[in-house]
Amino acid sequence: MSRFFVDPDIKKAETLAADFYTDPANFEISKEKIFARSWQFLTGGHDIGEVTPMTLLPGVLDEPVVVVRTAGSTTCLSNVCTHRGKILVEEPCxxxxxxxxxxxxxFALDGRMISMPEFEGVENFPNRSDDLTKLPFAEIGGFLFASVSPSCEFSDWVEGVEGLFDHDATTGLVLTGRREYEVNAHWALYxxxxxxxxxxxxxxxxxxxVVDYGSYRTDMFRYSSVQTAFSGEELRADRAAARYLFLFPNLMFNFYPWGISVNIVRPVTHEKTVVEFLTYVRxxxxxxxxxxxxxxxxxxxxEAVVESVQKGIRSRFYRHGRYSATKEQGTHHFHRLIAEFMSKA
Ligand code: FES
Ligand SMILES: [Fe+2]
Known part of the structure; x- marks a missing residue:
């Protein structure tokens, strides 16, 4: 099924077909085809203790996990008991x-089942399926990510943009604020x-x-893009006023002189989205x-403009648009990735 096709040549391409946004069936399909196969943000590692229960992408994947930090390593385990399915860890501890x-x-902290009462005589027990599943997990610049079944390695996912998370950018960050915005629009429009x-x-x-629009630049990588905005003054000093990193499909890391604003876009329905803003100040x-x-x-x-588009794309007269070849490379790249993921078997 390659119904969602976006031409690789931006000059020839038409934007994603409108029914990607309007058809609730496509929204359901995107949960498994896009979100389960991508890397998702868990938390800033700076913010958590030893054993921390979390939900991987609430509302979409809703996967209960527990992040375990020991002296030597950090892992992300399924937080569901392999006996009859109870959630294991309810509170950070x-x-x-x-x-x-x-x-x-x-269970041991590496997920191995170590004992079970009243199971004498049970055959083929324990076996590996009695251990807790270890999720694919990664850390960059102190930020933690996990995935249900990633379509690529984490290193491929952040290829080309690792440098943004270097020591200078990510040391000394303190989470000072957390805020949620509810947007009446499809997540991809946001x-x-x-x-x-x-x-x-x-x-x-x-x-x-504040920004020098003429010097605004977009760089594309396999699964991400970076927009760089300069102000006149910073342009002369060759220092960006802001760098906006987008990690497909729904994560935004905004690098400012004061620190990093992380935005997690969480789909709720095909016409409602919650965007979580985490403020990490240096x-x-x-x-x-x-x-x-x-x-x-x-x-x-x-939000006002995105909600307006949400109304507009439902029109009988709107099917798709075209791209500016010089100003909409990031959007074209995003639509190409959506078409790619939605078309995978
Ligand atoms: S559900 Fe965990 S021991 Fe029974
Ligand atoms: Fe904007």
């Missing part, structure tokens, strides 16, 4: 082992708006006064300066 509170099955700076002069008057003094200041106003402007 420190522990030497994990014990199920239903019938007492015990992402594709993020992926182009084309709309800045029209939609974001305040931001437009230098408070720079918070109100430049492109990283007043993110709330920019967000409200983006």
């Amino acid at each position: 420190s522990a030497d082992l994990i014990r199920c509170r239903y019938h007492g099955r015990r 992402c594709e708006n993020y992926l182009e700076g084309f709309h800045i002069p029209y939609v974001h008057k305040g931001l437009n006064a 230098d408070e003094n720079l918070l109100e300066k430049g492109a990283g200041a007043d993110l709330h106003t920019v967000e409200m402007e983006d």
Whole structure:
């Protein structure tokens, strides 16, 4: 099924067919084809203790996991008891082992089942399926990611953008704020708006006064893209005012002089999305300066335009559009990835 096709040549390409957004069946299919096969953000490793229960992409994957940090390593395990399915760890804690509170099955912190009461005589027990599944897991710059069944290695997923998470950018970050925005629009409409700076002069008057639109640049990698915005002053100093990293399908890491704003786009339905903003600050003094200041106003402007598109794409007269070959490379790249993932067997 390659119903979703986007021409690799942006000059020839038409945008993704509108029914990708409007048909609830495609939304359901995208959960397994796109979200289960991609890498998802768990948390900043700076923010958690030894044994931490979490949900991988709530509302979409809803996968209960537990992140275990020991002196030597960090792992991400299924948080579901292999006996009859109870959630194992309910609260963050420190522990030497994990014990199920239903019938007492015990697991080592590496997921191995170590004991089970009243199972004498049970055949072929224990075997490997009694251990907790270890999820594919990765860490970069102190941020933790996991996946249900990734279509690629984490290193391939971040290929070309690892440098953004280098020591200078990610040391000394403190999580100072967490905020959720509810947007009445399909998740991909929210992402594709993020992926182009084309709309800045029209939609974001305040931001437009700060960034030098002419020097705005988009670089594409296999599963990600980076938009770089300069202000006039920073352009001369060759320092970016902001770098906007998008990791397919739904993660945004915005690098500002003050630190990093992480946005996790969480689909709720085919016409509702929650966007979680996590603010990691390194230098408070720079918070109100430049492109990283007043993110709330920019967000409200983006939401208004994205919600308007949500109404527009339902029109009988709208099927798809075309791309600006110089300003919409990021959106084209995103649509190509959606078409690729939706077409996989
Ligand atoms: S469900 Fe965990 S021991 Fe029974
Ligand atoms: Fe915007």
